[in-house]
Amino acid sequence: MTRLNFFKYLTIVSGLTLVFIGCRFLLQPEAAEAGFGLHFQENGDYSFHYIKGIRDLGYGMIVTLLAAMNQRKALMVVLLSSIFVPVVDMTLVLQATHGNVMTAMPHIIAIVLIVIAAAGFHFSAHPLTRKQLSMPV
Template sequence: MKTTNATQNWGYQNPSFWMALLIALMIIMVGLKFFFIPEQSATDFGISFDSSRDIPFGYIKGIRDIFSGIVLLPLLYFRMKRAVAWVLAMVIIVPVTDFILVWKVSGIQNWTHMLIHDLTVLYIIFTCYLLFGKKK
């Protein structure tokens, strides 16, 4: 059994690496925004808070998003292409459920916010397609 991570030919020269890094950094930024300015972030997300008692939910979302982005960073650093692909494949559930939440709370009239979540899903799916595509 191999106990060390073999260096792969995948990394900085591959567009899929930068696409995955962008996902990680953007979701960390969204999480930090939710953690530090939760009320504005909730409005930008597509679901405004009803009262200041809702603010802790912004912190929860912020921490969730920060973790979702940070978990990718060591995998990218060590150029673990398959691991990045699998984590991203599982992370798709986050923007999918975000879309559903915005739809359930705000309805179809909030289509711009729902579109942002949809485009995020499509971007992650395309990145996964590239990552799973070639076995280098």
Template sequence: MTTKRLATVLAVLGGLFLLYIGALFLLAPQTSAEGFGLPTWPQGQGEGFLAVKGMRDIGFGLVILALLLAGQRKALGLAMAAMAVVPASDMVIVLNEGGPAATAYGVHGLTAAAVAVTAGLLLRERPAAA
């Protein structure tokens, strides 16, 4: 598999995964929240924050897929490099709030690494010859 194809597969999977996770947080917020890693969650009117998280993920997923479909691979690489901050900060938040280290590193840390690797692969690509 070529590097370009690998970057494309990783970007598509990342975009689709974000759409899926975002939809889960909108449709089943309390159930989805348990896997995030924080020990407590908003209740009552505070549950709107879970919808915010869901829409954040859907928005990021749509940005990834839109840039990929538009053929803007360098812009996608830059966007994904910037987006890697989100799961990395989620990892730090889970750790600071006393959540399980396994979830912090295994879910959020690995996600940050996967996003950063995908960004790196996209940014290393050479422009096509004219």
């Protein structure tokens, strides 16, 4: 397995994980909430859960499809431009009254995976050939 394939499959698995998390927030909101690291008194109002679920589902589908289609540059742009999402999620969990590093760990892992995947795609790019490096006269 090449380095590029490793990062491709890592990203596909990460994207599919987000699809799962999104579906879980839509279908099992209270269980997903506990896994996210927050606890609410919803009283039957799952608006937050549905917003989070559709966000994760959509983002996971985009990441998975871009990786599967070998769209490295587009995938790097999407990954790096949306790194603020797990950063803000981590901050919210850490600021919660019951928040701690363990409840924020899924978000920390997501940040690390995004950085690793983006760097991996960038540095695993095929080297330029001599012809591509020459300037037209």
